[in-house]
Amino acid sequence: MIPAQFDYVVPATLAEAVSLLSQHQDEAKILAGGHSLIPAMKLRLAQPQLLIDIGRIKDLSYIREEGSEIRIGAMTTHYQIESNARLKQICPMLPACAAQIGDVQVRNRGTIGGSLAHADPAADWPAAIIALNAEMVVVNGKGQRVIKADDFFVDMLTTALDANEILSEIRIPAPAGNFGQSYLKVPQPASGFAVVGVAVHLTRDAAGACEAASVAVTGVTSKAYRASAVEAALKGKALDDATIRDAASHATDGVDANGDIYASADYRRHLASVYTRRAIEAAAK
Amino acid sequence: MKIEGTHELYARRQRVYEVLTDPAVLKRCIPGCESLEKTGENSYRATLKAGVGTIKGIFTGSVELEDLRPPAHYRMTVSGKGQPGFLKGSGDIDLDERDGLTVVSYTGDVQIGGTIANVGQRMIQGAVKMMASQFFTAIEAEAKVEADETPPKHGFFRTALRWLSGKLRRMFRGKRSNPS
Structure with a gap:
């Protein structure tokens, strides 16, 4: 239960994280909440040479309404979504889904962006995000692009993210009518x-x-x-x-x-x- | 664990059989295959860097082909181990000709043990299907080219494109034969 050796960096900005990821590509993994990646590393099923911890980057954890959209930062934890009073009113599926993930420890540390980027075939978020017709905002060296939830999940543990891209935000059309x-x-x-x-x-x-x-x-x-x-x-x-x-x-x-x-x-x-x-x-x- | 599946390949059966039993082709087509060397008549030793997404491992093992009845049938016995676990098993591979395409069906029994079986059990079947479809997509590209021609190139994007075009082709073919 001890991982193989790896290096660890803590970028202060998303731009810095993207540039580190572009340099190391497949050898590096982004560390979000770490509740899928760290267990896999401890079992040595995953042996990345570099962990890029995006946990100290400001402004990746938020739930806000902008125009007709709900925008959720990738590093927002399951618990933050589960306990958000406004979401319970305007989009109750999000807190309902968050509340059913794993256990309290997982919900306190695990993040929506981490779960989506990992794309476990039995994860809860992917179903909710597809049903809500969400869009993923993805950042890379050239700027950003938006991927529809329907196109985001490619296969088991495989998403439409390129090796040098980081998921930064989930945009959900605010339910109406x-x-x-x-x-x-x-x-x-x-x-x-x-x-x-x-x-x-x-x-x-x-x-x-x-x-x-x-x-x-x-x-x-x-x-x-x-x-x-x-x-x-x-x-x-x-x-x-x-x-x-x-x-x-x-x-x-x-x-x-x-x-x-x-x-x-x-x-x-x-x-x-x-x-x-x-x-x-x-x-x- | 039982594994089985069928793949339709747009290529001649004789040629599909040749490429499926050609170590040089297999080395190019098996996802993550780093080496494949002959150790005897119809037996090989292989090193694979296999995995899906974050989960990866290096496996070494042996492959034996038996009961070779070209171009219709052979039996394959595999055993391998690596850091994430071990696997052994055997299966029958049958090739049928149907409407100008070759239908490859495989059925076998595989035992998987170690860490991967303990914690990854729920993902094994999906991972097997994913690797099988990558493998047969590459094999189809190889089988379309004759033995004395330059073999095709493989890579993530080429395989993805071939997989997509195959899927579309099957979809349209399905629509034509089933006008509902």
């Missing part, structure tokens, strides 16, 4: 990771029917994905039991589910459809 949200998961009892996690964001028209639905699922396959078939089956319909049940049955359409000791691929598919139904019901209340 008559909307409902939920995040529900089946936690693995030992690790707390999602065996299956489902995030739902619904908007309803004046008659109460579903105007648009945004549904994303994590834990089932190598990366979180948008359940487009579920969304299509809800759009424009009255949210009665039969509609919700039918929509939820499409939760894993076209998805190659993975199995492990804890849950087989078939069981995961089953859980995904049950939890998609419950998550839609919760969001429709």
